[in-house]
Amino acid sequence: xxxxxxxxxxxxxxxxxxxxxxxxxxxxxxxxxxxxxxxxxxxxxxxxxxxxxxxxxxxxxxxxxxxxxxxxxxxxxxxxxxxxxxxxxxxxxxxxxxxxxxxxxxxxxxxxxxxxxxxxxxxxxxxxxxxxxxxxxxxxxxxxxxxxxxxxxxxxxxxxxxxxxxxxxxxxxxxxxxxxxxxxxxxxxxxxxxxxxxxxxxxxxxxxxxxxxxxxxxxxxxxxxxxxxxxxxxxxxxxxxxxxxxxxxxxxxxxxxxxxx
Amino acid sequence: xxxxxxxxxxxxxxxxxxxxxxxxxxxxxxxxxxxxxxxxxxxxxxxxxxxxxxxxxxxxxxxxxxxxxxxxxxxxxxxxxxxxxxxxxxxxxxxxxxxxxxxxxxxxxxxxxxxxxxxxxxxxxxxxxxxxxxxxxxxxxxxxxxxxxxxxxxxxxxxxxxxxxxxxxxxxxxxxxxxxxxxxxxxxxxxxxxxxxxxxxxxxxxxxxxxxxxxxxxxxxxxxxxxxxxxxxxxxxxxxxxxxxxxxxxxxxxxxxxxxxxxxxxxxxxxxxxxxxxxxxxxxxxxxxxxxxxxxx
Amino acid sequence: xxxxxxxxxxxxxxxxxxxxxxxxxxxxxxxxxxxxxxxxxxxxxxxxxxxxxxxxxxxxxxxxxxxxxxxxxxxxxxxxxxxxxxxxxxxxxxxxxxxxxxxxxxxxxxxxxxxxxxxxxxxxxxxxxxxxxxxxxxxxxxxxxxxxxxxxxxxxxxxxxxxxxxxxxxxxxxxxxxxxxxxxxxxxxxxxxxxxxxxxxxxxxxxxxxxxxxxxxxxxxxxxxxxxxxxxxxxxxxxxxxxxxxxxxxxxxxxxxxxxxxxxxxxxxxxxxxxxxxxxxxxxxxxxxxxxxxxxxxxxxxxxxxxxxxxxxxxxxxxxxxxxxxxxxxxxxxxxxxxxxxxxxxxxxxxxxxxxxxxx
Numbered sequence: 001x002x003x004x005x006x007x008x009x010x011x012x013x014x015x016x017x018x019x020x021x022x023x024x025x026x027x028x029x030x031x032x033x034x035x036x037x038x039x040x041x042x043x044x045x046x047x048x049x050x051x052x053x054x055x056x057x058x059x060x061x062x063x064x065x066x067x068x069x070x071x072x073x074x075x076x077x078x079x080x081x082x083x084x085x086x087x088x089x090x091x092x093x094x095x096x097x098x099x100x101x102x103x104x105x106x107x108x109x110x111x112x113x114x115x116x117x118x119x120x121x122x123x124x125x126x127x128x129x130x131x132x133x134x135x136x137x138x139x140x141x142x143x144x145x146x147x148x149x150x151x152x153x154x155x156x157x158x159x160x161x162x163x164x165x166x167x168x169x170x171x172x173x174x175x176x177x178x179x180x181x182x183x184x185x186x187x188x189x190x191x192x193x194x195x196x197x198x199x200x201x202x203x204x205x206x207x208x209x210x211x212x213x214x215x216x217x218x219x220x221x222x223x224x225x226x227x228x229x230x231x232x233x234x235x236x237x238x239x240x241x242x243x244x245x246x247x248x249x250x251x252x253x254x255x256x257x258x259x260x261x
Numbered sequence: 262x263x264x265x266x267x268x269x270x271x272x273x274x275x276x277x278x279x280x281x282x283x284x285x286x287x288x289x290x291x292x293x294x295x296x297x298x299x300x301x302x303x304x305x306x307x308x309x310x311x312x313x314x315x316x317x318x319x320x321x322x323x324x325x326x327x328x329x330x331x332x333x334x335x336x337x338x339x340x341x342x343x344x345x346x347x348x349x350x351x352x353x354x355x356x357x358x359x360x361x362x363x364x365x366x367x368x369x370x371x372x373x374x375x376x377x378x379x380x381x382x383x384x385x386x387x388x389x390x391x392x393x394x395x396x397x398x399x400x401x402x403x404x405x406x407x408x409x410x411x412x413x414x415x416x417x418x419x420x421x422x423x424x425x426x427x428x429x430x431x432x433x434x435x436x437x438x439x440x441x442x443x444x445x446x447x448x449x450x451x452x453x454x455x456x457x458x459x460x461x462x463x464x465x466x467x468x469x470x471x472x473x474x475x476x477x478x479x480x481x482x483x484x485x486x487x488x489x490x491x492x493x494x495x496x497x498x499x500x501x502x503x504x505x506x507x508x509x510x511x512x513x514x515x516x517x518x519x520x521x522x523x524x525x526x527x528x529x530x531x532x533x534x535x536x537x538x539x540x541x542x543x544x545x546x547x548x549x550x551x552x553x554x555x556x557x558x
Numbered sequence: 559x560x561x562x563x564x565x566x567x568x569x570x571x572x573x574x575x576x577x578x579x580x581x582x583x584x585x586x587x588x589x590x591x592x593x594x595x596x597x598x599x600x601x602x603x604x605x606x607x608x609x610x611x612x613x614x615x616x617x618x619x620x621x622x623x624x625x626x627x628x629x630x631x632x633x634x635x636x637x638x639x640x641x642x643x644x645x646x647x648x649x650x651x652x653x654x655x656x657x658x659x660x661x662x663x664x665x666x667x668x669x670x671x672x673x674x675x676x677x678x679x680x681x682x683x684x685x686x687x688x689x690x691x692x693x694x695x696x697x698x699x700x701x702x703x704x705x706x707x708x709x710x711x712x713x714x715x716x717x718x719x720x721x722x723x724x725x726x727x728x729x730x731x732x733x734x735x736x737x738x739x740x741x742x743x744x745x746x747x748x749x750x751x752x753x754x755x756x757x758x759x760x761x762x763x764x765x766x767x768x769x770x771x772x773x774x775x776x777x778x779x780x781x782x783x784x785x786x787x788x789x790x791x792x793x794x795x796x797x798x799x800x801x802x803x804x805x806x807x808x809x810x811x812x813x814x815x816x817x818x819x820x821x822x823x824x825x826x827x828x829x830x831x832x833x834x835x836x837x838x839x840x841x842x843x844x845x846x847x848x849x850x851x852x853x854x855x856x857x858x859x860x861x862x863x864x865x866x867x868x869x870x871x872x873x874x875x876x877x878x879x880x881x882x883x884x885x886x887x888x889x890x891x892x893x894x895x896x897x898x899x900x901x902x903x904x905x906x907x908x909x910x911x912x913x914x915x916x917x918x
Contacts, residue, residue, distance in 0.1 A: 053761060054760075055757065055760070055761075074760075074765075075757075075760040075761060076760050076761075076762075076763050076764055076765045076766070077765075079760070079761055079762065079763040080763045084761070085761055087757075087758065087761075091755045091757060091758035091761075092755075092758070093750065093751045093754040093755055093758065093759075094754045094755070095750060095753075095754055096747075096750065096751070096754065100747060103744075103747065104747060104748060104751045104759070104762050104764075105762050107744060107747075107748060107762065107763065107764070108762040108763025108764065109763075120743075121739050121740070121743040121745075122736070122739065128743065128744070131744075132744065135744075171762070172761075175762060175763055293673075298673065299673035299674065299676065299677060301676060301677065301680075350853075350857070351857075353857065354856065354857065359673065360618065360620070360673070361856050361860065362856075363620065363673055363676055364620065364809070364813070364852060364856050365852070365853050365856040365857065367620075367622070367676070367806070367809065367852060368810075368848075368849045368850065368851070368852030368853040368856065369849065369853060370849070371803075371806050371845055371846075371848065371849035371852070372845075372846050372849035372850060372853070374845070375842055375843075375845040375846045375849065376846060378842055379842060379843070379846070383842075486680070486684060486802065487684070489677075490677065490680065490681045490684065493677050493681075494681075497674070501674070528688055528691075528692055529688070529692070531684070531685075531688060532685050532688050532689070534681070535681035535682055535684060535685040536685065538677075538678060538681050539663075539665075539666055539678055539681070539682060542666040542669060542674060542678060543665055543666050543668075543669055546666075546669045546674070
């Protein structure tokens with residue numbers, strides 16, 4: 001556990017009007033790990049993700065990703081730096097098919113640099129066509145890994161919930177990230193689906209991905225995370241291995257009255 | 262007249278006009294702050310409210326003349342009612358993309374413009390000041406006394422607004438900004454009523470602004486767009502959604518415009534207003550007073 | 559592969575077919591001057607409305623300076639022709655200047671939210687109006703420019719409406735094709751993504767500001783082209799044709815036809831230009847009607863005529879359509895507010911729809 005941090009959150013603070021959502025939050029995510037971010041509702045977990053992914057600007061502190069300060073960068077540049085995310089409430093593109101959703105994601109990968117001006121279809125239509133065909137092959141391969149290949153042309157939001165979650169993860173992975181932020185990936189899934197998800201995560205990490213995961217499902221967190229950070233009311237109250245965290249008295253106090261399993 | 266006196270004169274005049282811009286800007290910022298929406302029809306409401314008030318003040322439609330005070334109130338209240346009506350009209354759209362309401366207010370704006378044209382005609386009218394308006398001489402600077410009325414009324418309105426926002430239930434409810442709208446709803450604050458109040462007050466402020474400036478300009482149905490834009494520039498300078506900023510932005514813009522108009526013809530000062538708006542938005546969209554409510558996500 | 563190829567190119571192919579049919583009309587109908595005049599006007603407005611549709615329906619912006627950009631194109635061509643320039647050169651210059659000015663106007667798009675942009679474009683549109691009206695040396699001031707020479711390409715002189723209709727419809731066809739390719743390209747797909755969910759689009763690496771700026775520039779490109787045609791159509795232009803009312807008229811056409819579709823602008827332009835002839839007798843009520851149309855469409859028929867037709871088509875063709883890409887033509891209902899949890903709508907096995915931003 002002595003590898004330098006891939007993602008380093010340093011004294012992060014975020015305020016909304018009178019509410020301090022994040023206060024002096026610091027923790028580090030090491031490469032090749034699955035890192036859990038847990039805490040009661042309203043503790044600032046999703047806000048944390050929103051700041052990391054560039055949707056919000058921090059009011060204080062820094063975020064360093066692989067040696068580069070990314071706090072303050074616009075969201076699209078952060079994605080191109082190698083951080084992808086999924087959303088708590090699913091944000092699939094409603095008017096598009098599963099395949100198209102993933103294709104959009106592919107465009108966000110470092111190799112898929114979008115042309116700023118859409119010259120290609122007019123000036124070099126054959127090249128645009130070839131690039132598109134190539135992307136489709138890649139996208140289908142990705143869908144295949146998630147057993148979604150036969151649903152490629154289905155409107156994304158017409159799928160059952162569990163499959164939609166998979167589509168969103170596939171789409172995020174299409175951007176070829178080094179760090180994947182997952183916001184409650186197991187919410188609404190049954191035990192079987194959760195187990196499949198667990199296996200997927202382990203597989204992905206084995207291939208070199210790093211995962212930072214917000215979750216409420218304690219069994220999943222304790223089972224698959226190598227490191228856990230606990231937030232409560234915008235502050236870090238514990239930061240360590242799952243075993244250390246689960247017996248931490250502050251953590252227990254924060255969750256008092258909550259049955260999470 | 263020495264340069265310094267000229268500048269002083271322009272500043273006084275600019276502050277007067279600036280008060281009017283401040284009121285328009287307040288309307289923009291209030292509605293934006295409450296609903297997250299730019300009210301495109303703000304300028305048109307100004308024009309319409311002005312005509313409504315002037316109808317009573319000058320007996321325009323044969324309704325008889327009333328005192329300036331009553332006419333002023335009538336204009337503001339009637340315009341406020343239109344504002345409430347607009348909120349009611351667009352309520353079904355409130356949960357969709359706000360762009361729809363924006364476009365809707367564009368449609369309303371153009372309707373107001375042309376309905377006014379239809380009712381009151383497109384030729385302008387000259388509005389007499391409610392007081393004897395002979396220029397007085399204060400230490401070598403020539404000022405028309407009406408400016409002080411404008412400033413005084415503006416101060417009253419701003420104080421009234423401030424009291425309304427801090428002391429009344431309505432006002433406190435309004436202060437939940439657009440970002441916290443969901444939280445406000447969780448606390449049982451009726452969002453639709455808040456929106457209606459915001460629209461009514463915004464419209465009323467617009468009418469007040471127009472009525473105050475009426476004796477100083479050539480009033481016709483086309484003034485809405487131009488004054489609306491300038492009020493918007495003022496609101497942006499102060500930071501859209503920031504109420505004190507709106508006032509400061511209005512005063513600042515009024516002074517800048519008056520000083521510049523000493524050197525360039527008036528149609529080109531309008532041009533400068535629009536270009537200034539663009540520059541400010543490119544360079545510092547959160548306004549000169551910093552990011553308080555505007556966040557580029 | 560050919561079935562997949564057909565499915566993917568079905569969209570553009572349809573429009574090409576439609577456009578070809580439209581272009582055949584003058585031949586088929588042997589248009590006399592009167593009808594040719596109307597068709598020409600419709601062609602110009604189709605191009606304008608396509609531009610507006612691109613910036614609004616796909617880019618999610620509102621460009622109220624369209625009238626002014628239209629003027630940029632018209633004045634450019636008029637001035638060049640009056641100085642004995644050739645029409646092809648004037649045409650290209652108009653297109654380029656329109657694009658350039660639109661890009662300048664759209665620069666704030668990189669920094670600000672879309673609502674601001676509406677008012678900014680309003681202001682800049684009025685600014686252009688002021689310039690047209692006051693810069694007498696170049697634009698002829700309030701009187702405008704008269705006796706603009708006819709368009710000529712080589713030895714072909716387009717000196718009456720019937721002849722012009724070939725040129726105009728040809729240009730219109732070309733703009734339709736360009737738009738079709740644009741929409742079905744990767745750029746177009748990312749635009750749809752932006753339309754569906756702005757936040758997710760950013761999270762997928764889409765630089766929203768640049769995309770919106772490009773849409774702006776594109777709308778200026780079309781406005782410039784339309785302006786160029788306009789100048790030679792009437793052989794006389796004045797600032798009143800390029801003011802805010804013109805932008806509102808174009809906006810109304812875009813909305814009525816159906817935003818976010820390719821056929822919408824065509825429908826909207828044909829309908830409202832046709833209506834205009836009828837409404838001309840009402841004088842100033844005309845504008846009130848356009849305003850009212852805008853409000854009504856926004857309230858009850860956001861998809862416009864095209865949206866209504868698509869809904870009808872879907873109803874007739876049945877709902878069970880797994881695996882077909884009919885969504886490619888669906889107009890946007892654009893529910894993309896930050897609090898929209900409608901992404902989960904219509905699925906089985908729902909989850910509690912917690913709002914994303916209650917500070918989790």
